[in-house]
Amino acid sequence: MSYAKEKALALSAVRRACGLTSSVFNRLVQDEKLVKGDKSPVTVGDFAAQALISTMLHHTFPSDPIVGEEDAAELRLDTAESTSLRERIVSLANEAISQPLVDKESSEWGIGPGKEKTAEDLLDAIDRGNYEGGQTGRMWCIDPIDGTKGFLRGEQYAVCLALIVDSIVQVGVIGCPNLPLDLSKPDGGRGCIFVAVRGEGAYQIPISSNSSTPSRIQIPPTTDSSTLTFLESYESSHASHSTSSTISSLLGITSSPIRMDSQAKYGCLARGDGNGAGGVYMRLPVSGLGPTASYIEKIWDHAPGSLLVEEAGGVVSDARGFSLDFGLGRTLGKGENWGVVAAGKDVHNKVLEAVKKALEGEGKVVSKA
Numbered sequence: 166m167s168y169a170k171e172k173a174l175a176l177s178a179v180r181r182a183c184g185l186t187s188s189v190f191n192r193l194v195q196d197e198k199l200v201k202g203d204k205s206p207v208t209v210g211d212f213a214a215q216a217l218i219s220t221m222l223h224h225t226f227p228s229d230p231i232v233g234e235e236d237a238a239e240l241r242l243d244t245a246e247s248t249s250l251r252e253r254i255v256s257l258a259n260e261a262i263s264q265p266l267v268d269k270e271s272s273e274w275g276i277g278p279g280k281e282k283t284a285e286d287l288l289d290a291i292d293r294g295n296y297e298g299g300q301t302g303r304m305w306c307i308d309p310i311d312g313t314k315g316f317l318r319g320e321q322y323a324v325c326l327a328l329i330v331d332s333i334v335q336v337g338v339i340g341c342p343n344l345p346l347d348l349s350k351p352d353g354g355r356g357c358i359f360v361a362v363r364g365e366g367a368y369q370i371p372i373s374s375n376s377s378t379p380s381r382i383q384i385p386p387t388t389d390s391s392t393l394t395f396l397e398s399y400e401s402s403h404a405s406h407s408t409s410s411t412i413s414s415l416l417g418i419t420s421s422p423i424r425m426d427s428q429a430k431y432g433c434l435a436r437g438d439g440n441g442a443g444g445v446y447m448r449l450p451v452s453g454l455g456p457t458a459s460y461i462e463k464i465w466d467h468a469p470g471s472l473l474v475e476e477a478g479g480v481v482s483d484a485r486g487f488s489l490d491f492g493l494g495r496t497l498g499k500g501e502n503w504g505v506v507a508a509g510k511d512v513h514n515k516v517l518e519a520v521k522k523a524l525e526g527e528g529k530v531v532s533k534a
């Protein structure tokens with residue numbers, strides 16, 4: 166089935182949300198307007214971006230449930246702090262909603278001049294992200310700012326949106342406002358949107374140009390795992406850098422890993438970044454594995470990225486080789502998911518063998534049932 170309308174709407178929502186988060190950064194972080202004890206700008210950006218995306222989704226597909234990272238409980242409190250936070254969020258979301266329509270956008274999506282919403286409408290939009298998820302039916306998945314730490318550092322973060330149907334990701338869009346269009350030219354143009362629809366390939370579009378033709382992206386076909394470059398979290402508290410380093414050595418890799426925040430890493434893998442030979446996405450828990458893992462992965466952190474990589478010729482699995490299951494609820498499961506390993510289809514098995522060896526070396530037994 167075609168998801169043309171879903172794709173167009175998702176692209177517009179993510180592009181508008183990227184404009185919103187960039188403006189939050191410029192006004193609140195770069196200008197150093199933060200005062201001690203102020204609510205972090207990322208909170209303002211998270212809530213406002215989820216309000217915007219959820220408003221557009223609900224207007225266009227009113228019966229689709231939404232799994233969103235944020236909820237508005239904190240914004241509904243009757244305190245001076247909540248009131249001020251709420252007012253900033255309402256103003257930011259309405260600014261983004263009421264921007265004039267550009268090419269390919271439709272007034273039927275509830276956006277454009279004069280379409281501002283009330284505070285109550287916007288809080289309800291945020292709370293519509295409370296769906297519990299599950300195996301059947303359609304659902305949207307929003308991570309309004311993925312990689313909050315990168316956002317605050319002025320480095321990589323991503324606005325992420327996916328449509329899941331019967332546990333399978335069908336549409337994925339990732340907006341990366343700070344990502345160079347070409348990673349080997351860090352001083353060149355910045356700001357990429359990645360988009361994939363199942364069966365239709367993976368594409369990159371410059372964020373700055375709504376009308377430019379999307380470029381098809383693909384993982385370079387290689388079977389030589391020693392030429393790959395690791396793509397892993399910037400934060401050593403989010404994913405084990407030491408296990409990654411062991412795996413990298415086992416594969417004979419000599420290049421340094423690329424460390425960056427957010428699902429921008431999936432975009433880099435999909436477009437073949439890393440010394441021309443492509444990359445490997447590695448995300449293994451800092452401690453424990455499976456049922457004893459230190460962190461349970463959320464579906465909004467992997468849904469669009471996994472589809473993007475698959476559509477670019479890659480395979481995404483956990484450390485055992487199992488596919489990620491997006492039908493277990495809001496998370497990938499406690500015990501069901503053993504980290505994430507993604508690579509081109511010609512090297513993924515070889516990478517998994519090294520993962521298994523490294524984890525066994527750490528006393529963690531990994532076998533595919």
Ligand SMILES: Nc1ncnc2c1ncn2[C@@H]1O[C@H](COP(=O)(O)O)[C@@H](O)[C@H]1OP(=O)(O)O
Nearest residue numbers: 310311312313398400402403425426427460466
């Ligand atoms: N302790 C943790 N372990 C793993 N991931 C985490 C942890 N805490 C937050 N995250 C999430 O990890 C993701 C960032 O990915 P990466 O580590 O690859 O940059 C984000 O979704 C972030 O949430 P958030 O969306 O709130 O930023």
Ligand SMILES: [Mg+2]
Nearest residue numbers: 308311312466
């Ligand atoms: Mg996230």
Ligand SMILES: [Mg+2]
Nearest residue numbers: 234308310311
């Ligand atoms: Mg987030």
Ligand SMILES: [Mg+2]
Nearest residue numbers: 211234310313
């Ligand atoms: Mg968060």
